[in-house]
Amino acid sequence: MLEVEDLTCLRKGRALFSELSFSVRKGEILQVVGPNGSGKTTLIRTLVGLYTNFRGEINWNLSESPLFMGHRSGINDHMTVRENVEWLVSLNDQVFKPSQLDDVMKNLGLAKLESIFCADLSFGQKKKVSIAPFLLSDNLCWLMDEPFSGLDKNGVALLGKFFGDRMAEGGLIIFSSHQPVSIGGPLRSVVLS
Amino acid sequence: MLGWFHKLGSPKLFFEISTRWQNPITALSVLVIGGCAFWCLLFAPADYQQGHAVRIMYIHVPAAILAQSGYIFMALCSAVYLIWNIKLADWAAKSVAPLGASLSFLVLITGSIWGKPTWGAWWVWDARLTSTLVLLLLYLGMIALRGALEEKGTDGRACGILAIVGLVNIPIIKFSVDWWFTLHQPASFKLTEQPAMPLEMWLPLLIMVIGYYLFFFSVWIYRIRNEILIREKKTAWVKSWAGSS
Amino acid sequence: MTFFKASIRRELINYHRKPSLVLNPLVFYGLVVFLSVIAVGPEKGQLVQVAPAFIWTAALLAILMSADGVFRNDYEDGSLELVVVSGKSLAVYVLAKTTAHWIVTVVPLVLLMPLLGITLFFDFRSIWVLCLGIVLVTPTLSILGAVGAAITLGLPRNGMLTFVLILPFYVPPLIFVTGMIQASQLGEAILPFVYWLLGIFFLAIALAPMVLIACLRMAAED
Structure with a gap:
């Protein structure tokens, strides 16, 4: 599981988001929502350990490092x-x-x-x-930045189905997207402004 | 110890302390270098071989020492930045580079002027001059990299890494250049192998070196204070400082 | 080990698909030597004396120039950050990168050397020593070039910057390798130079991965 406490990310001297707290357990999917420039990508990159200029706590309770899909x-x-x-x-x-x-x-x-x-x-x-x-x-833990962007209708449906399957297997998925996504199951979200 | 270290890493505190030290150090350096210059030019003995030309040593040698210590200082600042992530150390390293480059340039110029009467040529590929030339190139590289990093808006970690790589390399470069010099069978006269210096010569030299250190730090403090003001221009304390002075 | 194999295979595939990466340094090398010959003049005695100088300078430039792009592709397409995140050893990754770079730029260079040696009036022994020198010195040059590429990674494309940063570090290998050629021409022992070149290489390969890893992590961050 993942626990995030009071996470504040600084970019070029400006706080992108501050004092963010949430936790995700196995079998849960978390969507990071927010307009362009709100720090979705930075949040994902921070969670995966690529971006280190942050304050706060990120605790992963995992045996292996999560799978990551980046912006590039x-x-x-x-x-x-x-x-x-x-x-x-x-x-x-x-x-x-x-x-x-x-x-x-x-x-x-x-x-x-x-x-x-x-x-x-x-x-x-x-x-x-x-x-x-x-x-x-x-690996059941996925961190994906905008996995749905650019996919056609079938692709979106397919990925949504994969998400649902993984959740049923006890997966932990965090992804960012600015469009509403339907997956085979409940979806939690963190909203960045 | 570390707490004190971090406290000094606060730009505001460092600015205040360095402002207090600025004038005394500058005054002292002018005093020491100026006073010692009289001693070196008028009272120190001339060399029995080189005559009065030897007096350029009192500029050349301290500059060379400072150019090298400057690099070590810059690498240390960079290491502090890389290890403890203290931004001030990065700015400190940045402030050293142009200063070190100027000093190495001064070494080359004075070395060349000294070479004319001693060797009969403006330039001789002497081992020490060649290593100093490489040192100058390293400084210039640092400045170029810093420029490119700032253009992109990133901090100086790449510069710090390069400075440390350079620090590891300087002894190797120095050694290899010495080797190269002996390989090429130099002419028999040497700048570096004078008979042991008499006290009347090395004492003023030593004081000159101290004067140069003071000068180095006074200019460095000017530069780093400038850097702090630029970087922190949006903070309240800089605005109030600018308003009051 | 499997990761090393996978990485080096990927590198070689890439070089294979973009032959210009292999050919351009070679052509560049030949051109620099050719232009230097034009500048020096065709006289045999003079050429034999001066040729080692530009043979090495051209080699330094060609290797550094091609090393500059070693990480760029991976940085730009996002592969680099995936490697960083995967928890795979970055040391293995950079080793694979530099090894592949060394193989594809240096092996052709060594093959070209006898041809070049003949046109520059080198005797057989000198050509042999030249090839030995190239094999000994280029791994260090390749590693240092990779350091330059990693330090400038993510900066606006500026070919000159890497040169300005790294060429001063090429002074020691250059000194020892030219020393070796001279020693051989004078009929002296070349073994001390071999040891020195090997020493510098081991030092480079021991320390460079740390520097490279730090730079790559930094580049992956933004």
Whole structure:
């Protein structure tokens, strides 16, 4: 579980948000809501440990580090879809069977694109590539920055369903989004102003 | 100990203390350097080989010592910033760089002027001059990096890392340049191997070095006070200070 | 170890897909040497004496120039922050990066050396020592170049800055490697220089990862 107490983040001398407190337990999904510039990205980056200029307490009670999807995709344009997914998965120490990978690719609608260079993908397709390692992982704790942006209707529905599945398995998901999202279950939210 | 350290890291407190020290240090440095200059120029003995040309040593050597100590000081400030995240230390390091660069430049210029009567040439690739040239280049690199960082609006951590890398490297560079110098079979006359200096020469030199240290810190305090005022211009205490003076 | 393999494989794939990254330093290297020959003049006696100087200067510049982009792609596409977050060893990551960079820029350079040596009237022994020198000195140059790239990571693209920062640090390796060539030309022992170059390399590889990791974490933060 995650406990955040009195979190204040400073950016260029200005407090983005101050004295934020919340906690998330296993089996819960937390949506970080707020207008542009309210610090959604910074909050996610702070929680994952990328951003260190903060005051307050962040306590993770986890055995492994959470999976992270950033604002930038982390996808290399000069590698194929499959090479990218394999690299991203190798970062998470995940062992999987080739058939599992095939399933995930098929689910995401990437099966036919596997050997295409990522430079040739659209933004939404790239998003799907960066979602793939999440589906191949046993890690139940996800931190995602704007995972829904750029996805088409089917993609949004699909990711929402994945969220619901993970929650049922006892997952802990925190994501940011400025649009309302429906997932298969209750959704808590933190609002930044 | 650490508490005291952090307290001094408060820009406001440091500004107040350094303001108090500013004038005495400046006055003292003018006094010591000015007084000692008379001693060096008029009363210290001339060298039996180099004649009066040796007197340029009283500028050259202290500047060289300060250029090197300046780098160490800058690296220490950077380390303090990187370890304890005290912003003031970053500003302190920033204030040293142009000062150190000017001093190394002064070393090169005086070395060259000294070289003319001694070696018969304005420039000789002497090992010490070459290491000082590298030191100057390191300082210039620091200034360039600082400029690029400020353009982007980030703090000086990259500068701090570079300063520490430089500190590790300076002995290696110095050693390798010495090696290079011996490798190239220098001419037989040397600036560096004079007969042991008599007391009448090294005593004024020592005092000159002290004078240079005072000068260094007085200019550094000017610079860092400026830096504090710029960085903290939005705070209440700077506004009230500016209003009162 | 698997992470090292995965990283280095990824690097090599990238170099393979962008051959200009491998070719440009090489062409640049050849051009600098060529221009220097034009400047010095074609006379054999003079060339043999001066050639080592520009062979090394060109090598320093070519390596530094290509090292400048080692982390840039990963920084810009966000891979770097994923590596930082994943908890994987950043030391392994930077080691893979610099090893791959060294392989793809230096191996062609060594292969080019005999060809260059002949056109510059070097004898067989000098060419051999030249290649040995390149193999010994370039890992250090590659590592230092990576340090420069990491320190300037995230700053506005400014090719000159890395040069200004890192070239002073190239002084010791340059001194020892030219010393080695000279010693060999004078028929003296080159072993002391070999030891020195190795010493500098071990020092660089021991200390540089700390610096690189600090810089990469810093770059990933913004």
